[in-house]
Amino acid sequence: MEQVADQNQYPEKPRNFDADQARDMFTPPEDADLQWVLVPVTHTDHARRRRRMYMLAGAFLAVAAIFASWMYKRTVDPVRALDEYDAGERSLKIARYQQAIVSFDRAIALKSDFADAYALRGRANMALIRAQAALPDFDKVVELRPLDPVAFLDRGSAHMSLDEYKEALADFSRAIELDPKLARGYNLRGTALRAMGEPKKALEDFTKAVDLDPNMDNLFQRGATYQLLNDHEFAIADFSQVIRLDQNSAQGYYARSQSFKALGDLESAERDHQQGRINDGR
Numbered sequence: 001m002e003q004v005a006d007q008n009q010y011p012e013k014p015r016n017f018d019a020d021q022a023r024d025m026f027t028p029p030e031d032a033d034l035q036w037v038l039v040p041v042t043h044t045d046h047a048r049r050r051r052r053m054y055m056l057a058g059a060f061l062a063v064a065a066i067f068a069s070w071m072y073k074r075t076v077d078p079v080r081a082l083d084e085y086d087a088g089e090r091s092l093k094i095a096r097y098q099q100a101i102v103s104f105d106r107a108i109a110l111k112s113d114f115a116d117a118y119a120l121r122g123r124a125n126m127a128l129i130r131a132q133a134a135l136p137d138f139d140k141v142v143e144l145r146p147l148d149p150v151a152f153l154d155r156g157s158a159h160m161s162l163d164e165y166k167e168a169l170a171d172f173s174r175a176i177e178l179d180p181k182l183a184r185g186y187n188l189r190g191t192a193l194r195a196m197g198e199p200k201k202a203l204e205d206f207t208k209a210v211d212l213d214p215n216m217d218n219l220f221q222r223g224a225t226y227q228l229l230n231d232h233e234f235a236i237a238d239f240s241q242v243i244r245l246d247q248n249s250a251q252g253y254y255a256r257s258q259s260f261k262a263l264g265d266l267e268s269a270e271r272d273h274q275q276g277r278i279n280d281g282r
Contacts, residue, residue, distance in 0.1 A: 081110035085117050088124075097124040115144040115151075122154060131161035149175035149182055156188060160195070168192045183213035187221060199228045216245050216252075223255060232259040250279035 088103030104121035107114055122137030138155035145151050156171030172189035175182060190205030206222035223238030239256035242249055253276035260269035 078111055081107045081114055081117070084110065085114065085120075088117070088120060092120055092124055092127075095127070097127045100124045113144060115141050118144070119151070119154060122158070126158065126161070129161075131158045134158050135162075147178060149178040149185065152178070153182075153185060153188060156192070160188070160192060165192050165196045169196070181212055183209045183215075183218060186212070187218055190221060190225070194225060194228070199225050203229065214241070216242050216249070219245075220251065220255065223259075227255070227259055227262075230262070232262045235259045236263075248279050250276045252276075253279060 084103045084107035088100040088107065091097075091100035091103060101121055101124050104117045104124065107117040108121070111117070118137040118140045122134040122141070125131070125134035125137070135155065135158045138151065138158055141148070141151040142155055152171040152175040156168040156175070159165070159168035159171060169189060169192045172185055172192060175185040176189065179185065186205040186209040190202040190209065193199075193205060194202035203222065203225045206218065206225055209218040210222055219238045219241050223235045223242065226232070226235035226238060236256055236259045239252050239259065242252035243256070246252070253272045257269045257272035257276065260266075260272060
């Protein structure tokens with residue numbers, strides 16, 4: 001016969017049952033005699049626990065090893081990158097451009113944000129007449145140093161070599177915005193404007209470049225632009241200053257000869273032409 005449980009053994013659930021009532025129902029009185037029941041741990045449980053501890057210890061050691069390796073690379077790689085950069089810079093100075101590029105490759109592999117290494121690798125490629133290869137490096141320098149005017153001059157020069165005059169003009173203009181006293185920026189922008197068929201605008205930039213730095217190239221470029229505009233008297237004045245700065249300049253004599261010839265002074269033109277040939281070693 002089935003044994004029927006006493007209905008009074010379990011209290012009837014109240015209709016309005018809540019948490020407080022549940023606590024009162026199942027919390028033993030304070031004077032109740034509580035007994036602890038010990039659950040035996042089997043050998044399998046103990047082995048499982050040891051495996052779990054070993055796994056946690058192994059994971060910790062692996063993380064520690066990765067962290068130590070990362071710290072080592074973080075400390076050592078920049079030093080090695082600088083050594084490679086120095087080697088590349090030395091090669092660049094003695095015109096070993098391909099060897100310099102290899103060193104800069106290594107420097108960048110060790111330090112991916114090494115702006116100077118990108119810049120010099122780009123210049124090495126420019127020296128090898130590989131403007132297309134240089135352009136990504138100059139892009140990276142602009143990304144890393146968006147307020148560096150020289151970065152924009154380098155990239156603009158690469159665009160000029162690729163006959164991308166609008167892009168070059170934009171870069172040179174940005175360089176001038178960043179440094180309004182950068183004579184080379186005006187020189188290069190003038191060169192871009194002249195190549196785009198705007199010699200009068202170019203003349204303004206070359207004049208600004210001469211005002212900031214009256215060196216041979218700024219004077220020569222302005223003189224060449226005066227020549228293009230048929231202002232040969234002004235051209236002769238600039239070429240004469242170039243010759244005064246360097247009496248061995250064949251280029252200055254040849255250019256001045258052309259302006260003398262345009263003005264009908266054939267004697268002076270021939271004299272300058274002959275002096276240019278002498279300076280040129282002909």
